[in-house]
Amino acid sequence: MPTGNPTHMLRLNLQRLVSYIDRLPFFTRLAIVLMVVCEAVRVLPWWDIQAWGRLEPDQLGLQTMHRTNTYALLHTDVFHLVMNMFAVIPMLERFEAEHGTLTSLALFFGPLSTLPALMYVGIEKFLLRSNTSVVGASIWVFLLLAIEAVRQHRTTPYLVINGQPTIPTWSTPFAALLAVAVLMPGSSILGHLCGVAVGYLCGTGYVNIKYLAPPERVLRWIEGRAKLRDWLPYYVSVDQKVYGRFGVLPLANPGAAPVVVPGLVPIPEVQTVLQLRCRDCLHAASALQLRRDPRILKLPPYLSLLCILVGVAWLFLLPLDQYSRRTYISENALLPGQVHTYFGGSDQNVFRAYKHEVNELIGKSNAEINDKLEPILKGLGLKTARQNFTYHAAGHTYSGENLYATLQAPRGDATEAIVLVAAWENVKHEINRNGFPLALTLLRYFKRWSLWSKDIILLLTPDSIAGPQAWVDAYHDAHDPARISSLPIKSGLLQGAIALDYAQEGRFDSVHIVYDGVNGQLPNLDLINSVNHIASGQMGIGVALQEMWQHDNGYRDRLRTMLRGMLKQGFGLASGAHSSFIPYHVDAVTLRPFGDGWQDEMAMGRVVEGTFRSLNNLLEHLHQSFFFYLLMQRDRFVSIGTYLPSAMLVAANFTIMAIALWVKSGQPAEGTTTSATKNETPATTAERDLFLPLGVVALIHSLSIVPLYVFNHAPKSHAH
CATH class of the missing domain: 3.40.630.10 (Zn peptidases)
Structure with missing residues (x-):
């Protein structure tokens, strides 16, 4: 019986998990971030994001068509979010690797969310005469599961049990739907069925995914104009080449054959390890290039200005009825006005x-x-x-x-x-x-x-x-x-x-x-x-x-x-x-x-x-x-939970600019990277002298005693 160190096995499993997460393509990462952000906003008291973005048949109209896309990013609670993320991430990653980042972005924030939503609203409103609202990325899960089931059915028509072909492969989404309905009674069976239906239409070819997505030449034009391959890591191009993750390494001479060293036999396991190492190195190099990109340091001033503008705009929204509340007595024992x-x-x-x-x-x-x-x-x-x-x-x-x-x-x-x-x-x-x-x-x-x-x-x-x-x-x-x-x-x-x-x-x-x-x-x-x-x-x-x-x-x-x-x-x-x-x-x-x-x-x-x-x-x-x-x-007031984000946004701009200046202080001065030859390496990160800035900060804080003493002892008439 094989034995091993449990701690070492746990470390290996964690490393594999981190490595898997680290290789997720861009759209999959974006979907995860948006789901987490929506869940974080859901617990805030100042905005009911569920009422704004859930798929509710009676609330759907021309001005609220955003609900057909936003409902998939919202969840009822953290458990609902975690379960959907575990289910959708592997299939979403595979779909993006097959069709590209821009195509996935256009499909899942477009037809692959809108078509199941419209189908659900039509059945719910006109056939069932009901108004049940739904949220969650599980509709993506069943849609992708149906597409994968149809694809597997072409190569493996049946699932083999005890040596006998028993269950048709195309029916596996219904088995998953039944399991979810039993384990989670509050889930929407109709919503999941709509996702399965659209998945079958796409998988069988009745609805071609290529026709739902923008034309390929448009996507290539966007890639070229925005230079997505250059600055966007983990990006999957239209021709399904992954940049910043697996990276396609061109040969110095495309027609040259690979170098073979006599006496060395290529071992498949070693080749696999080397491929993984190369992928990790490419990923690290991409991240390092992104960090050293001078365009990154151009963003903090704009982010700082954005924080100030949003914070001030937030402040001017507070007097509105949507952001303020009517006053009320919290302490029932007071009973004001109840006595003569x-x-x-x-x-x-x-x-x-x-x-x-x-x-x-x-x-x-x-x-x-x-x-x-x-x-x-x-x-x-x-x-x-x-x-x-x-x-x-x-x-x-x-x-x-x-x-x-x-x-x-x-x-x-x-x-x-x-x-x-x-x-x-x-x-x-x-x-x-x-x-x-x-x-x-x-x-x-x-x-x-x-x-x-x-x-x-x-x-x-x-x-x-x-x-x-x-x-x-x-x-x-x-x-x-x-x-x-x-x-x-x-x-x-x-x-x-x-x-x-x-x-x-x-x-x-x-x-x-x-x-x-x-x-x-x-x-x-x-x-x-x-x-x-x-x-x-x-x-x-x-x-x-x-x-x-x-x-x-x-x-x-x-x-x-x-x-x-x-x-x-x-x-x-x-x-x-x-x-x-x-x-x-x-x-x-x-x-x-x-x-x-x-x-x-x-x-x-x-x-x-x-x-x-x-x-x-x-x-x-x-x-x-x-x-x-x-x-x-x-009769109206604003509590700290509503007005504090405005002050925090205004204060965040100082932190952003401080971090930007700190990073910029570690870069070499201009003119120190003059290259006489192609092989000359750029100047390394400049050494930061901490004694001088810390001394200046300490001195300024010490000198604050002077105005404090003056303000406390100046004549009262000088204060006016």
């Missing part, structure tokens, strides 16, 4: 009293304001505390005192909290005339309810940037105690924050939801959707984003809103008191009323109440919805 809000009535009198107190504080110092407001908060039975801060940033000294109060949840254990922020001045240095008294009124109103399961923290700051930043840093113990005081009172994990920026006097029409983030990460989309649902759906208040005061939900306004959001993320500038919470993964937004309408302070308070009631329902931190998105209207 009671803020109003007598609370309006309380608001007016607090507003009178706030108006008297205009023009006074931060300490005097806190001295006046702290007794009011203590009178509500709340724990209050102050926090002093002084630090330097952007050439300016920020100092002040924060005042905050904590409403302990009657039904909670002080492990979670929601923050209501009101700054004395907003980012435009306007006094928050209505936001301050409204925050005090809301906290007094919240105190009367016993339904809270999370603590509520009211934070009153002197400004919208420095004060909230100092408080949030100290809350998470990420502050410098020498410049920022620690917090004497703390609560649990911050689940969310709402900032009130209500400097406008009089009634308003809509609410501007202000949001931003760091490194592309924005507040959880469920928070913005909840505020939008409560304000627009429950309260009838308009909602605006990115300072788009008038939005007609058209393409132009969607694009402007999206680009404004991208620009704000790119600059990373803080746009309100909420900006300080985002780096600590605390979802926060600022609500800013605008416009001239009939909505009053009580309507704004009900929006905050509804939002707090929704956040109070949370059982865990917001996590189900998106953190990376682009809003283009209050």
Whole structure:
């Protein structure tokens, strides 16, 4: 019994497999690549390639005739793809080696796909009155199997079993069709039969393949004009000569006889090995010539430009309905707008009293304001505390005192909290005339309810940037105690924050939801959707984003809103008191009323109440919805899976050009390959000096500290 090393046998089998794959002709390789690419695109969420390219009888028309060719490249899943590839590759390779690459390309992306498709659609639509869609290259498998069966039938009419001719050779496709139908019940028997029928017509000569393909002189003209034999490896010409794989080696003297060395007997096995070695050498030489071809280095600039154009075009397609989605609430526990809000009535009198107190504080110092407001908060039975801060940033000294109060949840254990922020001045240095008294009124109103399961923290700051930043840093113990005081009172994990920026006097029409983030990460989309649902759906208040005061939900306004959001993320500038919470993964937004309408302070308070009631329902931190998105209207957004390919394509052009420059740097300089004689070899690859470029890169990265220091210490006025 023969024995052997299993590892050595496995290595030999792998080598044979690699060698087989390495010798596949061009069209067979192209078909494999297209199938794999279509399968990769199928799993992407932004394009349903199955709905676009499958063979569906009711969807077939003059404008969708591409389906008669694309269905063979699509598959239902990876298993379907692998099974079809294993079956079709050997037969497709043999067909291409017999008829040529251009002929195979014209036939399989033409009649040999279209004829079975039209036959299937005719039977399915007009006889069976059905609309079953099909995909897969199995129709090519059965078509080629039928052609091969007819050819074998001419030489071997029957399959011999036990020494007796039993099964006609032409019937083998039906045996394969029956086996597939049993092993894979979901496969289309009618589609496979259509492939077998067209294969029989081609194999028996009723439909001549030569008449289906373009004329031979046309193919030869294309070969000559495009010089396919010179630059296309693994190409099979019209006269069935394989270039770049087996290669036809011409003799120096065509009439000369082969050289015979006396005393040496040609051994068939040795000749076979030498032939294989020659094929491998030709293949390696062809690949090496392709790599050294100077025309290859001319492609990267065009590829780079193509990536930029496609990436930018992709970006401008995002506002379309086909690429964007309607917003929705992912966290079912939020239940926005499902509760009745009671803020109003007598609370309006309380608001007016607090507003009178706030108006008297205009023009006074931060300490005097806190001295006046702290007794009011203590009178509500709340724990209050102050926090002093002084630090330097952007050439300016920020100092002040924060005042905050904590409403302990009657039904909670002080492990979670929601923050209501009101700054004395907003980012435009306007006094928050209505936001301050409204925050005090809301906290007094919240105190009367016993339904809270999370603590509520009211934070009153002197400004919208420095004060909230100092408080949030100290809350998470990420502050410098020498410049920022620690917090004497703390609560649990911050689940969310709402900032009130209500400097406008009089009634308003809509609410501007202000949001931003760091490194592309924005507040959880469920928070913005909840505020939008409560304000627009429950309260009838308009909602605006990115300072788009008038939005007609058209393409132009969607694009402007999206680009404004991208620009704000790119600059990373803080746009309100909420900006300080985002780096600590605390979802926060600022609500800013605008416009001239009939909505009053009580309507704004009900929006905050509804939002707090929704956040109070949370059982865990917001996590189900998106953190990376682009809003283009209050009800439409684009997720990261849709807009990221645009950015990746734009970034890919840098990689392409970097690789091209690296390869070009290894080539000899022009003028170094002057050949005095025919036998002189060209200059070898130039030696790359890595020390200098690595040193330059390291130096540039080190010098980046200088602009970073300048930007962080330059006066704020220089930034405008």
